[in-house]
Amino acid sequence: MDRLAYLVRRMLLVIPTFIGITIVCFSLTRFLPGGPVEIRMMRLKGLGAQSGETSGSSSASASNVSEEYKKQLEAQFGFDKPIYEQYWDWLVVKRMGMQLPSYDYPNKTAWQLIKSRIPISLWFGLASFILTYMICIPLGIAKALKHRQTFDAASSLVVFIAYAIPAFALAMLLKMFFCGTVEGFADIFPLGGISSDFDVEPSTWTWFWDRAWHMAMPICCYVAGSFAMLTILMKNSLLDQISADYIRTVIAKGATRRRAIWGHAFRNALIPVATGLGGIIGLIFVGSIIIETIFEIPGMGRLSWDALIGRDYAVFLALLALTASFQLVGNLISDVLYMIIDPRIDFSKK
Numbered sequence: 001m002d003r004l005a006y007l008v009r010r011m012l013l014v015i016p017t018f019i020g021i022t023i024v025c026f027s028l029t030r031f032l033p034g035g036p037v038e039i040r041m042m043r044l045k046g047l048g049a050q051s052g053e054t055s056g057s058s059s060a061s062a063s064n065v066s067e068e069y070k071k072q073l074e075a076q077f078g079f080d081k082p083i084y085e086q087y088w089d090w091l092v093v094k095r096m097g098m099q100l101p102s103y104d105y106p107n108k109t110a111w112q113l114i115k116s117r118i119p120i121s122l123w124f125g126l127a128s129f130i131l132t133y134m135i136c137i138p139l140g141i142a143k144a145l146k147h148r149q150t151f152d153a154a155s156s157l158v159v160f161i162a163y164a165i166p167a168f169a170l171a172m173l174l175k176m177f178f179c180g181t182v183e184g185f186a187d188i189f190p191l192g193g194i195s196s197d198f199d200v201e202p203s204t205w206t207w208f209w210d211r212a213w214h215m216a217m218p219i220c221c222y223v224a225g226s227f228a229m230l231t232i233l234m235k236n237s238l239l240d241q242i243s244a245d246y247i248r249t250v251i252a253k254g255a256t257r258r259r260a261i262w263g264h265a266f267r268n269a270l271i272p273v274a275t276g277l278g279g280i281i282g283l284i285f286v287g288s289i290i291i292e293t294i295f296e297i298p299g300m301g302r303l304s305w306d307a308l309i310g311r312d313y314a315v316f317l318a319l320l321a322l323t324a325s326f327q328l329v330g331n332l333i334s335d336v337l338y339m340i341i342d343p344r345i346d347f348s349k350k
Helices: 002-031 036-050 056-077 083-093 110-145 150-164 167-178 204-242 245-252 257-275 280-286 289-294 300-309 313-341
Strands: none
Touching (some): 002 313, 036 056, 167 289, 245 257, 289 300
């Protein structure tokens, strides 16, 4: 019952946390300068300047038109209402802004744009997530079991190099070495995109290998971002458990070292690794702005960047709400995993 009560409290905290995040970000989009109204006013003034109007009457007329046009824009975007009404309409009436039309693509709603990008980000997010855990957990275990040996030192060099190289720098290096952008280097992988242009409908096998061919380098950049951190976390966690008193007690009672490690230490060593599992859910869905931009991947990360640069707050806030929801759900999953892996935790109120 204590565990159930704890989960209920954590679930109830999700609602005010989500409202707090969205209120702050929603308010910033309304009060910061350079919004969609200002951008369209600047475009209007630019057109007026190019038309060569110089007389006083023309300037006064343009000023009146600009003021009327500004009021029309504010009404069009809903900025003429009080801030609390705007937020209520966005949250409830327009369902977290998902039903709002995009400022840059008026014929499409925010959800229609997001829905078209989710499968692409999922492809890269899930593939990199699976590869990261398949590589980092066994590597971290091997490093812990061979601590201070040659394998540990050599793999540590690779891990720290991967940690030191930023994602954008690694992406540019990979494009330089394997995309033929520099004379003398191999031309193996495509410069960007997620698929080739086929004259006819490809077979499932052809389509799969073409997608894997396009995903190879971006996924390397995705994996490198969390590769070092997760590997070192797994190694240090297992080393801490191996040196704990209860492992020495297990061995003293007659168990072999292998049984003590795999039967007792390994499960406890997974606690810090597994509790961070839920936090990655948001990254799986959202994608990476830098990687998607460099490799010209039309995913969620690039959509959020384009919406922010273009002041398309309808799409940006909808993406923010979706991202915050995934992140909060991921935190709940982390708590559940924590309880499953470590039953010793007492969740009763003190």
